[in-house]
Amino acid sequence: MSAQRAMFSESELRREDQPQLQLVPKPQAAGPDYYGIPFLKRPTWKWQIASYFFFGGISGASFALATVARWAGGERTAEMRRLAHEVSFLTLLPCPALLIWDLGKPARFYHMLRVWKPGSPMNLGTWILTTFGGIVSLTAAQSLGEQIDIPGVSRLLRALPARAVEAAGLPASIGITIYEGALLASTSVPVWNQTPLMGLIFGASSLASAAESIKLAALLRSPEAVPEWAPSLDWVTRAARGLEWGTIVLHLRQSGLAGRPLRRGLRGAQLFGSLGLTLAAAALPMLPAPPEHKPRRALWGALLGLAGTFLLRWVLVHAGQQAADDQQAAHAATRPTERAPGWQRARGWTER
Amino acid sequence: MLTFFKTAEAPPPQTPTGFFTDTTLCIGCKACEVACKQWNQLPSDGLNWRGTSYDNTHVLSASTWRHVAFVEQLPAHGERSGQRGIESTWMGDADGSTGQFGRWLMMSDVCKHCQQAPCEEACPTGAILYNEFHNVYVQQDICNGCGYCVSACPFGVLDRGEEDGRVHKCTLCYDRQKDGMTPACAKACPTESIQFGPVEELRERARRRVEELHRRGDSTAYLYGDQPAGEYSALNAFFLLTDTPQTYNLPQAPRRPNARLLPNYLLGLAGTALMLGVAALSMHRAGRAA
Numbered sequence: 001m002s003a004q005r006a007m008f009s010e011s012e013l014r015r016e017d018q019p020q021l022q023l024v025p026k027p028q029a030a031g032p033d034y035y036g037i038p039f040l041k042r043p044t045w046k047w048q049i050a051s052y053f054f055f056g057g058i059s060g061a062s063f064a065l066a067t068v069a070r071w072a073g074g075e076r077t078a079e080m081r082r083l084a085h086e087v088s089f090l091t092l093l094p095c096p097a098l099l100i101w102d103l104g105k106p107a108r109f110y111h112m113l114r115v116w117k118p119g120s121p122m123n124l125g126t127w128i129l130t131t132f133g134g135i136v137s138l139t140a141a142q143s144l145g146e147q148i149d150i151p152g153v154s155r156l157l158r159a160l161p162a163r164a165v166e167a168a169g170l171p172a173s174i175g176i177t178i179y180e181g182a183l184l185a186s187t188s189v190p191v192w193n194q195t196p197l198m199g200l201i202f203g204a205s206s207l208a209s210a211a212e213s214i215k216l217a218a219l220l221r222s223p224e225a226v227p228e229w230a231p232s233l234d235w236v237t238r239a240a241r242g243l244e245w246g247t248i249v250l251h252l253r254q255s256g257l258a259g260r261p262l263r264r265g266l267r268g269a270q271l272f273g274s275l276g277l278t279l280a281a282a283a284l285p286m287l288p289a290p291p292e293h294k295p296r297r298a299l300w301g302a303l304l305g306l307a308g309t310f311l312l313r314w315v316l317v318h319a320g321q322q323a324a325d326d327q328q329a330a331h332a333a334t335r336p337t338e339r340a341p342g343w344q345r346a347r348g349w350t351e352r
Numbered sequence: 353m354l355t356f357f358k359t360a361e362a363p364p365p366q367t368p369t370g371f372f373t374d375t376t377l378c379i380g381c382k383a384c385e386v387a388c389k390q391w392n393q394l395p396s397d398g399l400n401w402r403g404t405s406y407d408n409t410h411v412l413s414a415s416t417w418r419h420v421a422f423v424e425q426l427p428a429h430g431e432r433s434g435q436r437g438i439e440s441t442w443m444g445d446a447d448g449s450t451g452q453f454g455r456w457l458m459m460s461d462v463c464k465h466c467q468q469a470p471c472e473e474a475c476p477t478g479a480i481l482y483n484e485f486h487n488v489y490v491q492q493d494i495c496n497g498c499g500y501c502v503s504a505c506p507f508g509v510l511d512r513g514e515e516d517g518r519v520h521k522c523t524l525c526y527d528r529q530k531d532g533m534t535p536a537c538a539k540a541c542p543t544e545s546i547q548f549g550p551v552e553e554l555r556e557r558a559r560r561r562v563e564e565l566h567r568r569g570d571s572t573a574y575l576y577g578d579q580p581a582g583e584y585s586a587l588n589a590f591f592l593l594t595d596t597p598q599t600y601n602l603p604q605a606p607r608r609p610n611a612r613l614l615p616n617y618l619l620g621l622a623g624t625a626l627m628l629g630v631a632a633l634s635m636h637r638a639g640r641a642a
Contacts, residue, residue: 034421034601035404037411040508044499068628073635080635104497104517108477111496115478121613122500123476174628178620185616186609187503188470193612199620207627232634239630243623320503334506334603340582342605344574344597 038327043189043320048102050317053180054310055091055098056129057206058213060176062088063136065210065236067166067173073229080229082143083217084210088173089140091213092133099129121183128175135169177206184316190258190333191323192316197251201244201316208240209309212281216302219295226298234285237305241282245275257332261322262315270315277308368486369529370588371538372554373460374561375600376573377545380406380420380458387540388418391525411601412461414513417522418537419461421600426454459591459600460537460546463488463509463522464577468585470609471501471510479519486551486588487524495519506584506606524589551588555579558592570594576602583608 066084069077100109113130117123138160145157181202184192192198211233218227248271252259261267284301323329336342388394394415399408405422412419469488472480479494480501490501490510497517501510510519525535533539538548547554555578565573572594577587584606597604 032596033598034423035402035407037601038508039411039601039603041502041505041511043503044497044512045503064624064628065631068631069635072632073639076639077635102498104499104512104519105495108494108496111477111479111494112498114494115476117476117478119610119613120474120476120500122474122498126476174621174624178617178624181620182613182616183500186474186611186613187500188506188508188607188609189503193607193609196612196615196619199616199618200623203620203624204627207624207631211631229635229638232631232638235634236627236631240627243627247623324508331598331604334605334607336605338582339611340584340605340607342584342597342603343576343578343581344604 033327033331036327038325038330040188040190040324040327040330042324043187043317044104045102045317045320047314048098050310050314052095052098052102053202053313053317054209056095057177057180057202057309057313058210059088059092059095059136060132060173061203061206061210062091062214063132063139063166063169063173064177065207065214065233067170070163070166073232077229077232079218079227080214080233083221084214085136085139085143087210087213087217089136092136095129096133121179121186125176125179125183128172128179132169132172132176135165135172138165139169174203177203180206184320187320189320189323190326190329191255191261191319194255194258194333195251197247197254201247201251204240204244204247205309205312208237208244208278209306211236211240212302212305212309215298216306219299219302223295223299226294230285230298234282238282241278241305245278255333258323258329260329261326262319265322267315267319267322270311274308274311274315277304277311281305281308363484365486366484367550368552368588369524369549370465370487370551370554370590371462371524371535372547372549372558372590372592373462374545374547374558374592375457375459376565376570376592376594377543378420378458378460379543379545380422380456381542382420383540383542384418384460384537384546385409385416385420387536388522389416391528391536392417392523412463412507412509412511412521414511414520417462417520421457421459421461423457423459423595423599424454425457425595457595457599459593460541461600461602462537462589463524464507464590465522465524465588466585467580467588468608470504470506473610474500474504476500483526485524485526485529487526487529488521488588489523489526490519490521492518492520504609506603506609522589555590558590561592565592581605583611 062084066081066088069081069084073080100106103109112123112126115123142157142160142162145154178199181198185198187193215230215233252263262271281301281304284297289297397409397416401408402410405424407420407422409416409419465488472482472488476498477494477496479491481489481491483489495518497512497519499512501519502512510521512519528535534548538546558575558578562573562575573592575590576593576597577590580586593600
């Protein structure tokens with residue numbers, strides 16, 4: 001020991017003589033964080049939730065478009081309205097199964113409904129989905145009652161005021177598309193929570209994909225001609241895609257370093273691919289084409305747009321994994337601000 | 353099945369309790385980890401050495417509810433650190449030729465039991481609640497493993513167990529507290545680095561400790577979580593730290609996830625209303641033109 005001590009003079013070892021040797025935070029050899037170990041947990045959500053966001057968004061937005069079609073389009077858009085209701089019903093079918101599949105304890109899915117807790121977006125979403133499911137089933141039954149005559153039941157269904165049912169379903173249908181984004185945003189995952197834009201991204205994206213789904217349904221039913229009301233849906237797609245991608249770019253810009261997991265690597269490539277697919281889908285109907293090619297073009301356009309939307313849902317959900325692992329992004333997302341100063345500043349910490 | 357829709361009467365509220373973890377007293381013995389595992393009958397995680405420190409658990413998880421972090425601040429070779437103080441450690445070679453000063457920071461990490469906990473706000477089943485001691489508690493008979501609290505927690509505390517699909521975390525030894533006993537980790541801690549008691553009392557004690565440390569020249573000591581910080585609530589399990597929060601793998605300034613909710617809803621509604629307006633306009637034109 002004495003041999004080692006001799007390395008330093010007597011005064012060096014006595015703290016009172018060393019005012020310059022203050023305990024101050026300084027860069028350490030180990031690095032500014034804890035051995036690069038992420039401090040956030042990876043989200044548990046995988047492909048089931050990405051798929052649910054895709055189908056749920058289409059279902060909700062299709063219903064909303066059907067309601068608007070009845071109010072604004074009248075009888076000329078009656079076919080569109082019927083198709084929209086069918087799309088809404090069919091895309092809603094896989095949703096409960098996907099949501100239950102994702103649970104750690106699937107048999108306990110109904111625990112979601114044991115409380116009314118609107119402050120929790122997932123609880124609110126479950127109630128919205130349940131309400132919406134009831135209304136969509138009712139509209140589907142009504143539509144079935146119009147086509148098939150079941151004694152007694154059909155009369156009962158026809159007696160239901162269709163407009164009132166649609167009006168009741170409208171808030172729930174819009175709610176489904178928006179809460180999906182808000183659900184991701186109100187977490188501690190940096191790539192989701194930095195801006196108030198996730199609800200908008202999901203709302204716009206759902207409307208665009210719903211318009212494409214309705215068009216796809218029409219073309220699958222009668223592939224020989226593009227329906228005359230299709231251009232009105234194309235306008236919805238174009239406007240919604242513009243809003244969607246404008247908002248995504250804004251979200252990435254505002255997120256700064258915290259948005260890195262969405263810009264780089266596999267997720268960045270997927271996001272770019274999604275942009276390409278949806279842009280191509282929006283551009284296809286605008287390109288000049290001989291009339292006989294138009295239905296096929298429209299079909300491909302709708303398919304590309306839906307593929308792009310699915311890819312977007314996939315990226316947004318799965319980027320949460322990379323975001324939780326990227327501890328630099330996570331620390332950037334929790335940098336002290338005026339609204340969230342943290343405790344280090346609050347206690348008069350002096351940085352050098 | 354219907355039993356879950358019945359709610360039992362809540363026990364009468366008691367004095368809020370919590371932990372004060374004073375990292376300047378921690379010697380890294382991991383007795384808290386062992387005591388926690390033993391009392392709560394948690395499975396082993398294996399000895400997963402990373403080759404970076406004596407930390408073999410690395411993070412809090414479904415089966416690790418106390419985790420001792422080992423921060424080894426050793427100066428790079430040939431450089432002498434100016435850090436000397438309570439934790440300052442002599443790091444000399446056997447022959448004494450390259451003697452350097454470094455320090456070890458140890459922290460026994462645990463669920464922060466936030467007073468306004470993001471996990472409780474996120475939980476869609478009501479499985480997560482504040483018990484009568486105002487501790488954040490996961491009811492294992494209710495949790496359905498949706499995983500929302502896992503993403504909500506800004507400290508990465510909650511974790512879904514792979515074996516049973518439910519979320520597990522520190523209960524602040526709810527069972528022991530009910531019998532008037534001290535939580536296992538605090539009981540086992542040999543240096544009183546982990547202190548358990550009524551939160552108000554702990555805060556007083558912690559502030560006195562910081563003052564004492566400052567008086568003794570350790571000007572870097574501060575409390576992490578003893579009071580609300582902007583939108584984020586105070587923590588019922590708070591810490592005394594002597595370096596940046598990142599050093600201990602804690603977020604500098606956690607955000608309250610639910611503060612993002614309303615702006616997301618409102619902007620989403622506004623955008624959707626706008627787009628439905630576009631739809632109404634174009635459909636109206638289609639209805640007339642055709």
